[in-house]
Amino acid sequence: MCKKHIIITGGNSGIGFQAALQASFNENCLVTIICRNKERAEKACDDILKAGGRHIDYITADLSNMQSVKDAVNTYKNRYKTLDVLINNAADFDITNKTRNITADGFETQFAVNVVSPYLLSCLFKDYLANSLNGKIINISSKGLCLFPFIELDFSNLNGEKYYKPAYTYYQNKLALLLFSKYLSDKQTNIKIQAVRVTKAYILFI
Numbered sequence: 001m002c003k004k005h006i007i008i009t010g011g012n013s014g015i016g017f018q019a020a021l022q023a024s025f026n027e028n029c030l031v032t033i034i035c036r037n038k039e040r041a042e043k044a045c046d047d048i049l050k051a052g053g054r055h056i057d058y059i060t061a062d063l064s065n066m067q068s069v070k071d072a073v074n075t076y077k078n079r080y081k082t083l084d085v086l087i088n089n090a091a092d093f094d095i096t097n098k099t100r101n102i103t104a105d106g107f108e109t110q111f112a113v114n115v116v117s118p119y120l121l122s123c124l125f126k127d128y129l130a131n132s133l134n135g136k137i138i139n140i141s142s143k144g145l146c147l148f149p150f151i152e153l154d155f156s157n158l159n160g161e162k163y164y165k166p167a168y169t170y171y172q173n174k175l176a177l178l179l180f181s182k183y184l185s186d187k188q189t190n191i192k193i194q195a196v197r198v199t200k201a202y203i204l205f206i
């Protein structure tokens, strides 16, 4: 039976963890979680294996740092030769952090994690996903966007240079990710693009 290989960013907690857990119960799925903290990643893998999960491993990466993202992709490609599903799940929505922080790459941190890293991962895995019979990118969106149907993306403030508040930035980031998903989808390649609002059943999309 053909194995389906899935990457889930931020798979050590919350929704990403639950998605990794459910997918790893399927004997035909191989799951790799990308996490920033080695201990939390190892604990998540241990918990999944103890719960009866079959194939799970991890790669560490700080998704606010684009060199770290590239290193993670290289690690994955040295380990595996296929990828079927990339789930861009990790997100920075720490609204207690009120100060705008700029990363070494020159990106505002939330924008880096929530928009730039999914973009970079999608680009760097395009070759693997295109070679899959069912290549898919799933970008995790937010129900909050439904509450603000007239929200517009401020292209002049993507990096929070004019105005920064973490909650506002988070929804701007989610809107940017949604538009990016639409842009990729319109290209009509053989890679299927989905932007999903989180529900308990979102793993069904895989």
Ligand SMILES: NC(=O)c1ccc[n+]([C@@H]2O[C@H](COP(=O)([O-])OP(=O)(O)OC[C@H]3O[C@@H](n4cnc5c(N)ncnc54)[C@H](OP(=O)(O)O)[C@@H]3O)[C@@H](O)[C@H]2O)c1
Pocket: 009, 010, 011, 012, 013, 014, 015, 016, 034, 035, 036, 037, 040, 061, 062, 063, 064, 088, 089, 090, 091, 092, 093, 113, 140, 141, 142, 143, 144, 198
């Ligand atoms: N929970 C909700 O009500 C809700 C609603 C709508 C949408 N969503 C979306 O669902 C997705 C998952 O959210 P969740 O509720 O499961 O949150 P969560 O438990 O806080 O998970 C977020 C994950 O992202 C990881 N992460 C954050 N910054 C990172 C970085 N710089 N590098 C690598 N990993 C990083 C976190 O790692 P650490 O554990 O190391 O911090 C964590 O694993 C997000 O895209 C979120 O926007 C959630």
